[in-house]
Amino acid sequence: MDTVAQDNLPEFVEREPYEQGFTKFYNDSIKPQLGGLESSRMLLRAKHNKRLMICIPLAVLLFCAGIYLESLSSGGDAILFKMCIFIGFLLFGWAYSPVFKYKSQVKNQILPIICSFFGNLTYFEHGTQPKTEVEKAGIFPKYSGMQSEDLIRGTYEGVALEMQELKLTRGSGKNKKNVFKGVIFIAEFNKKFAGRTYIKKDMGKFSNWLESLTNDLEKVELEDPEFEEMFEVFSTNQIEARFILTTSFMERIKRLSELKVNSGDSRSTSASEQFAEIIANQGFSSYIKKIYGVRCSFVENKMYISINMSYNLFEASSINKTLLDIEDIHIFLAQMNSFFEIIKILKLNEKITLQA
């Protein structure tokens, strides 16, 4: 395959404070691969388009055949029609497999470099979150199925952390439904605790009361009226909850709502671009509050944060869009920085108390 000429590769322009120093990473590790990735994109796009040209007429044919065969059969369960539809889905899966391959290539070649820029972090496209961690967090609804992707694990400014996109489902077959889609963020906290404390979005008196009936936790009433307005806190230990939620820490949790990420110039039509636009205008936590809100818990020596999001993070733009405008790289940097900002704002990287 022909690689795009080195002279045609773009230079990285640092637009945001968190991008400072990234140019060297880009020149050393990403730029040498960019030509190959772009050539691969063009090849895969051509393959995808070719397959679509085969698929679409076949799919139409299958649909018509399914209806025709069904009209001839005497059975009432539309088995033949469903079989035709199923074959149609397989065909489209085959047609779109170059797209999935392209997105996977972009993720696996660019995201690990971006991770290493921020800290001693490793990226796993298909890493799985242990069920024990999700259950220990105690901030997710009951689920029967779990899918995860884009696991980032390591240390950032001395804080051991993990974050991953998570999708939880409940039920099976026709009754299967999504109960959570978003990100789980786990960070080592700078204090050890014996009990469990949970911070949830304030859903109003009645909903809060209903929730309190389903567990053995006590409601913790705190002194900060603004914090009380935004969140509800439950704990197995009233004193420990206040040990964690000092007045300054409550201020920091509220500050998450002021967090802003400037994604820079947005020109593509991908879902990640919509994310960037909202972030630039409204701030990170405004975005997540707009959708569903944040939940936190403090268990053992870890802080768990769950963030509901309606679509995927760290996804490459459309296969039809060139990689050479490197907009995807800016967006990946913006998205990743948003999560690391959580650590800075909450000062998890500062050892406030030394343990007895």
Place this chain on the structure above:
Amino acid sequence: MTPITIIPIAALAVVLLWFYSTYVSIVRKRNKVKESLSGIDVQLKKRHDLIPNILEIAKKFMEHEKGLLEAVTRLRTQAISLEQATDAKSVTERLQTEGLLQEQMGKLMVSVESYPELKSNQNMVQAQQSYNEVEEQLAAARRYYNSSVRVLDDSIDIFPVSMVASMVGVQKFPYFEATAEDKKEVNASDHL
């Protein structure tokens, strides 16, 4: 039974039911205050247990701080004697004593900075770390206590619950407040 007799009986039953549920609610809130006070007790006990160790280490180096060390010892003894206080007046005296003890310990910790040998002594460093941890836990326990007192006060200040509270003898508890010393402005030049 005619309606004329049923209505007053029903009304009396409602009043008695309300009285009982209010009584239960007040007693629960009072017990919460006592529970929160015991949470402070646990941390205060830890502090009392740590102090002799700190004094023992400090004594070897801080020959000129005899007055301060004696004040800490005296206040610690006084605080331990008030550990069993449960009525409002004794609790007030206890909280004041603990406040003074904390103030003197604060002065002691600041004085440690003036003795480089003591400051770098490994045992002292560990003792200070333990003490800081206990103080943070104590601050959290006090916040819980104040929160419980507020909840109790909110209910017994309002009529007609106040009437029930006075009938069953439930009193207000004092808030844990900063001492006058804590409220004073800090002048950095005093410490330099």
